[in-house]
Every structure is written in structure tokens, then in C-alpha cells.
Amino acid sequence: MNYTHTIPPQTGAAFELKKGNTLTVLDPRGQQVSDMVLFNKHDLKEKISSGKTMDFEESILLSTGNFLWSNRSNKMMEIKADTNGRNDFLLAPCSPETFQIMYNExxxxxxxxxxxxxxxxxxxxxxxxxxxxxxxxxNVQFDEKGRLKVLPPTSKPGDLVRFTAEMDLIVGLTACSAEDSNGGTFKPIHYVITEGDGF
Amino acid sequence: MNYTHTIPPQTGAAFELKKGNTLTVLDPRGQQVSDMVLFNKHDLKEKISSGKTMDFEESILLSTGNFLWSNRSNKMMEIKADTNGRNDFLLAPCSPETFQIMYNExxxxxxxxxxxxxxxxxxxxxxxxxxxxxxxxxNVQFDEKGRLKVLPPTSKPGDLVRFTAEMDLIVGLTACSAEDSNGGTFKPIHYVITEGDGF
Structure with missing residues (x-):
């Protein structure tokens, strides 16, 4: 049986994921974002790259069938399932300065x-x-002029995205802390690690 | 008089740019891309960030009046002029693997x-x-589904983008080497460094 880990609201987790194994990220209550970063376990200078991923996948939006690529042009993960279908790879993780500069906190x-x-x-x-x-x-929406708007996630309770590792990874994962990204409330994120492709 | 530096086709340059000084990047023949990266001269771990820039500027497309931001949420440059008006901040610099994986070179x-x-x-x-x-x-075009297409630049001979430095910088600049990004031919890029705002 696979253990379901809980990331409490406004916190994070980090763990190893072996090549070939599967990570499932679940939104148990709906409308909750989870930021994910990836590093090559054996050489931490290799890491997930939005620029390389959009280049090789030829898309801003990434879902089932797309790969996540590293700064060294290697595949790090494949997206095997995505029951919600909307993720973002444009915006950097919210930081203390995000709240000071954008929200006057x-x-x-x-x-x-x-x-x-x-x-x-x-x-x-x-x-x-x-x-x-x-x-x-x-859920980051863009128009033809490139203007960006952050809307509440479209995810419903139980929605999930499933990834298989293409190399041995260190994964960082959060339950996002920004009001505007999460429909105004902070919920937990669940994740499950399974051996093989998870099915 | 300000010296005009030439970056020959398919090469690059790197130089210092002091806070308050101006960098003008010119496309002398038209349809030629120039990739630019920025580092804080006094602490190289601080560098230009597409994710932070799109977040703070709330736009995929950046032109006159926009700032380029660092991974530490500081302004690195302001775009003071842009006679062409189309730049990209989605795609990573072309690398040896770009040509192997995408173009079967x-x-x-x-x-x-x-x-x-x-x-x-x-x-x-x-x-x-x-x-x-x-x-x-x-000139990276995107549609409402996020699909990306690289088209030849719209820049005409003599088009320029002018930046002022918001901190002391190390700047890396190229005359881009990718066939698809430059209308199939490789041209030089010119740049000029001027004290103050350059006018």
C-alpha cells in the first residue's frame, strides 16, 4: 500500500524520487496550487528549466504527454496523467518580496x-x-498581448497530476502560500510515491 | 563619442555595465536575434529571472517601460526604448542539444x-x-492554447532596444546562432555603452 503524505497549508516538503518511479500530486480540497522544483540527485547543478521545457515541448501549457526538461537538455519527468489540465510554468515561486512588492504586505x-x-x-x-x-x-491566463492574470485554480477535490521520473531526482513541493493563486484560502496538498509507473 | 561594438555572426560578448549607464543593442541588418543575460557584478548568484520578471511585470511580452528583474526580486534593467517592439523571454538560449534534439543536427x-x-x-x-x-x-508567437511558434524577427535594419542598468552588471550578449530564429541567415549585432541615460 502506498503512503499518502500530507503537506499542510502554506508549507513544503522535499524528498528523493528514483528513476522510473511515480509521483502523484493530489489536491484534496480543490483550488490549491503546488509549486514543484526538480534537481538531478547526483549533480545538483542540473535542475528543472522552464525555458528548456517550453522550447522542447513547443508550448507554454504542459499536461499529459509532455516532459519536464533540465537546464542541460535532459528529460527529468514525464507527465503521465492530469485530471485537471491547467498548470503554469511562467511565474517564479512566491517569495517574501512578492508580497511586499505586489501586495504591499x-x-x-x-x-x-x-x-x-x-x-x-x-x-x-x-x-x-x-x-x-x-x-x-x-491557473495563469494570458491574452494575445501576453498580459497575465492569476485566477483561482480550476482543480476540484481529488484532482491529481502524475509524473514519472526520467532520472534520480530531488523534488521540492509546496502547498502554495499566495492568496491570489489559491482562491483566497490555504489548503493542504497530498502526494504519493509509487514504484514503477504507478498503475 | 560612443564606440559601437560589433558582435560577429554566431558569436557573443560579455562586459560590465555600471548602474545608471545605458546599453543600446542594435540590429544593423534586420531580422537578427540577440540573447542577453545579466548578473549582479558584486554577487554572481543574483541574475536575471524570466519567472520573476513576468510575475512583477504581469506580462509575457516586455518592451519600453518594463523592468528586467533578478531571482532576488531586484530590478536589474529598465527598457527605455524599443523601436521594434517584439522580444521573447520564454525560451532558453539555443544550445548544442537544441540542434541535436530539435533539428537532428x-x-x-x-x-x-x-x-x-x-x-x-x-x-x-x-x-x-x-x-x-x-x-x-x-519573435516567438503563442496562441490561446499556449502553442509556440518561432518566426523570423520583425526587426528592420537599425532597430534598437535601449536599457539602463539599475545595478552594476555583468552582461552576456550574443548574435544568435539558430537558423529558425533569424530568418535563415546569420548577421552581426551592434551594441553601444553610454554614460547616464544615453540621451
Whole structure:
């Protein structure tokens, strides 16, 4: 039986995922974003790249059948299932400065960047090494002029995205901390690791 | 008088740009892309970020009046003028693997990634540290489904983009090496550094 891990609201997790194994990221309550970053376990300078992924996949939007690529032009993951169908790979993880600059928050605010770093630092990853994340369930709309608007996720309770690892990975994953990205409330994220393709 | 530097076809350059000074990138013959990356001169771990820039500027497309932001949420440059008006910040610099994977090139092919690294390494910048570039004059079209298509630049001979530095910078700049991005031919790029806002 596969254990379901819970990432509490506005926190994160980091873990290893072996090549060939499957990570399922679930939104148990709906309308909750999860930022994901990937590193080559055997050489942390190789990491997920939005620029390389959009180039090779020839798309801004990524879903079932697409691969996530590294800065060294290697496949890191394949998206095997996506019951919601809307993810984002344009915007960087929310950070303390996101809330200061965009939302005029003067006090402390939890953020995905801090939560990714808190969990990844034990693997030797520094905050400056964290790249633009693949933002699971995030609903960033764009128009023909390129203008961006962050809307609440379209994910319903139980929606999931399933990934298989194309190399041994260190994965960082959050339950996103930004009001605007999550329909105004903060919910947990669940994840399950299974051997093989998970079916 | 300000000296006009020439970047020969399929090569690159790297140089310092002081805070408050202006960089003008010119396309002397038209239809030629120039990839640009930026690093904080005093701390190379701070660099240009497509994810942070699109987040703060709320746009995929960037032109006059927009800022280019760092991974630490600081402004690195302001775009002060853009006579062409179409640039790209989605796609990573073309690399040897771009030509192998996307164009089935088996032999050597010059690339922006190699040319950026060749010129930036004397400043202590490694190839894995080179992020997604701001691709001046690059014409990447997207539709409502996010599908991407690289078209020839719309730039005419003499078109220019002018940037002022918001911090002391190390700049990497290329005359792009990819057939598809440059209307099938490789041309030089010119650049001029001026003190103050350049006017």
C-alpha cells in the first residue's frame, strides 16, 4: 500500500524520487496550487528549466504527454496523467518580496520560495539555486498581448497530476502560500510515491 | 563619442555595465536575434529571472517601460526604448542539444549557450549558471492554447532596444546562432555603452 503524505497549508516538503518511479500530486480540497522544483540527485547543478521545457515541448501549457526538461537538455519527468489540465510554468515561486512588492504586505508572509528552501537545504540546495517552479494546478491566463492574470485554480477535490521520473531526482513541493493563486484560502496538498509507473 | 561594438555572426560578448549607464543593442541588418543575460557584478548568484520578471511585470511580452528583474526580486534593467517592439523571454538560449534534439543536427553547431559561456567564464560564470535569456528581437508567437511558434524577427535594419542598468552588471550578449530564429541567415549585432541615460 502506498503512503499518502500530507503537506499542510502554506508549507513544503522535499524528498528523493528514483528513476522510473511515480509521483502523484493530489489536491484534496480543490483550488490549491503546488509549486514543484526538480534537481538531478547526483549533480545538483542540473535542475528543472522552464525555458528548456517550453522550447522542447513547443508550448507554454504542459499536461499529459509532455516532459519536464533540465537546464542541460535532459528529460527529468514525464507527465503521465492530469485530471485537471491547467498548470503554469511562467511565474517564479512566491517569495517574501512578492508580497511586499505586489501586495504591499509589510509583515511576515509565508511563501513557496522560503518553504522550498527550508526543505531543500538539507540536500545542499541554496535559496539562489531554486529555479522557476512547475506550478501544478496554477491557473495563469494570458491574452494575445501576453498580459497575465492569476485566477483561482480550476482543480476540484481529488484532482491529481502524475509524473514519472526520467532520472534520480530531488523534488521540492509546496502547498502554495499566495492568496491570489489559491482562491483566497490555504489548503493542504497530498502526494504519493509509487514504484514503477504507478498503475 | 560612443564606440559601437560589433558582435560577429554566431558569436557573443560579455562586459560590465555600471548602474545608471545605458546599453543600446542594435540590429544593423534586420531580422537578427540577440540573447542577453545579466548578473549582479558584486554577487554572481543574483541574475536575471524570466519567472520573476513576468510575475512583477504581469506580462509575457516586455518592451519600453518594463523592468528586467533578478531571482532576488531586484530590478536589474529598465527598457527605455524599443523601436521594434517584439522580444521573447520564454525560451532558453539555443544550445548544442537544441540542434541535436530539435533539428537532428549530428555535427557541431554554434549556439548562444556556448557563446555566452565562452565570454562569461572569465568573470567566473559557469555554464550551468546561465539562465533563460532575454531574447532581444526574437519573435516567438503563442496562441490561446499556449502553442509556440518561432518566426523570423520583425526587426528592420537599425532597430534598437535601449536599457539602463539599475545595478552594476555583468552582461552576456550574443548574435544568435539558430537558423529558425533569424530568418535563415546569420548577421552581426551592434551594441553601444553610454554614460547616464544615453540621451
Amino acid at each position: 509589510s509583515g511576515y508572509h509565508p511563501s513557496c520560495l522560503e518553504n522550498l528552501h527550508l526543505n531543500l537545504k538539507s540536500f545542499g540546495i541554496e535559496i539562489d539555486d531554486i529555479p522557476t517552479a512547475f506550478n501544478i494546478f496554477m | 549530428s555535427g557541431y553547431h554554434p549556439s548562444c549557450l556556448e557563446n555566452l559561456h565562452l565570454n562569461l567564464k572569465s568573470f567566473g560564470i559557469e555554464i550551468d549558471d546561465i539562465p533563460t535569456a532575454f531574447n532581444i528581437f526574437m
